[in-house]
Amino acid sequence: MELFVFVVSSLMILAGAVGVILRPNPVHAAMSLILTLFGVAVLFVAMEAHFLAAVQVIVYAGAIVVLFLFVIMLLGVDRAENLRIEPIPVQRPLAVIVAVGLVSTIGAAIIHSRDAVRSASGVGLVDAVDTADSDSNIRQLGRDLFSDHVFAFELTSALLVVAVVGTVLMLRRPSRTERTP
Amino acid sequence: MSALLATPQPTSTWYLLLGAVLFAIGALGLMVRRNPLVMFMCIELMLNAVNLSFVALARDLGDISGQTAVLFVLVVAAAEVVVGLGIIVSILRRRPNATADDLSELKG
Numbered sequence: 001m002e003l004f005v006f007v008v009s010s011l012m013i014l015a016g017a018v019g020v021i022l023r024p025n026p027v028h029a030a031m032s033l034i035l036t037l038f039g040v041a042v043l044f045v046a047m048e049a050h051f052l053a054a055v056q057v058i059v060y061a062g063a064i065v066v067l068f069l070f071v072i073m074l075l076g077v078d079r080a081e082n083l084r085i086e087p088i089p090v091q092r093p094l095a096v097i098v099a100v101g102l103v104s105t106i107g108a109a110i111i112h113s114r115d116a117v118r119s120a121s122g123v124g125l126v127d128a129v130d131t132a133d134s135d136s137n138i139r140q141l142g143r144d145l146f147s148d149h150v151f152a153f154e155l156t157s158a159l160l161v162v163a164v165v166g167t168v169l170m171l172r173r174p175s176r177t178e179r180t181p
Numbered sequence: 182m183s184a185l186l187a188t189p190q191p192t193s194t195w196y197l198l199l200g201a202v203l204f205a206i207g208a209l210g211l212m213v214r215r216n217p218l219v220m221f222m223c224i225e226l227m228l229n230a231v232n233l234s235f236v237a238l239a240r241d242l243g244d245i246s247g248q249t250a251v252l253f254v255l256v257v258a259a260a261e262v263v264v265g266l267g268i269i270v271s272i273l274r275r276r277p278n279a280t281a282d283d284l285s286e287l288k289g
Contacts, residue, residue, distance in 0.1 A: 006191040010199050017203055017226050021210030026218050033222050036203075040229050043196065047240045049248050052232075059255055064225065064262050071266050072218060075273045081216050087282050095212035103205035110197045137248075144245045145252065156256045163260035167267035 005046050012039035024080040030068050037061045051138045196237035204230035215280040217269050221262065228258050 012035055019032025037060045044053035086092060145153055207226030214220055232251045239247025272279055 002190055006195065013199065013203060014206070017206040017210075020219065020222050020226060021206060021214060026216055029219050029222055033225060036226060037229065040233055043199075043233060044236055047196070047236050049236045049239070049251075052236065052248055052251050055252070055255060056232075059259065060225070060229075064259065067262060067266060068218065068222065071270060075270065075277065077216075077218065077273060077277065081219075087215065092213055095209055098212065099205045099209035102208055103201050106201040106204065107198055110194060110201065114192075114194045140245050141248055141252070144249050148246070149249050149253075152253060156253060159260050160256065163263045167263050170267050171271055 002046060005042065009039040009042040009046070012036070012042070022083075024083050026072050026077060026081075027069065030065055030072065033068075034061050034065050037065070048137060051141055193237040193241040197234050200230040200234040200237070202230075203227075203233065215282055217272075217279075217281055220281060221265055221269070224261075225258065228254060 016032045016034070016036030016039060019035065020029045023029045023032060037056060041053045041056040041061070044050075044056060204227050207223045207230060210223035210226065211220055214223065232254055235247045235251045235254070239245065272284075276283065
């Protein structure tokens with residue numbers, strides 16, 4: 001069963017990812033991105049990370065992709081881009097070589113160290129299936145977030161405020177009174 | 182039925198390899214595509230690949246900190262999208278057909 005879920009959702013993920021880089025129209029690329037994000041959310045559920053699966057769907061597929069589509073529609077750049085034009089002569093073969101090298105390097109490292117990970121043991125995840133407690137993942141995540149990582153959590157609030165204020169300042173059109181001193 | 186039970190269960194190595202492939206596809210798109218919005222989507226693909234690896238290793242090591250790290254990656258991705266789309270909007274407002282190649286005109 002878990003194998004079936006894995007195969008189906010990895011096909012979703014890879015099809016969506018290939019769609020993002022091959023679709024000429026940015027709107028279609030955003031739709032393929034949603035497919036990939038849903039596949040990742042399904043795999044999160046398969047790995048007992050229920051809270052992250054929910055956040056993945058709400059924040060990524062909900063907020064971020066909608067933001068992308070909003071910008072595409074706002075600027076009216078939803079025209080198909082001609083992918084046949086290759087601006088730099090040997091850019092694409094080189095990019096494919098780099099990507100294949102990347103995946104084989106990372107893959108070799110993963111396969112080489114697959115036993116090293118197995119032998120290490122941590123404190124133990126509380127499994128919702130084992131304890132019959134449907135909130136155990138959220139409870140454990142919240143306890144870890146607000147005890148060990150509370151400083152980093154506070155820093156993220158500062159990061160978000162800086163990002164939002166910076167974007168508003170960057171995009172604000174100067175008002176009429178400021179333009180004529 | 183016994184043949185069904187004997188099918189291999191996906192270990193975390195499978196998830197990590199899937200993450201590696203997804204990361205490489207994102208990197209390939211970032212190198213090939215010229216539309217800045219699509220390049221941003223490729224960055225999201227790469228971030229998702231890393232999230233997948235984080236969760237797989239968190240399950241394997243039995244440590245919830247991996248999932249906490251994914252939460253921080255989500256927050257940073259959201260902030261990055263806000264700032265990046267702001268920059269893209271302010272560029273494309275002036276030049277509606279700008280691609281990543283045209284940004285070389287920024288140099289003085």
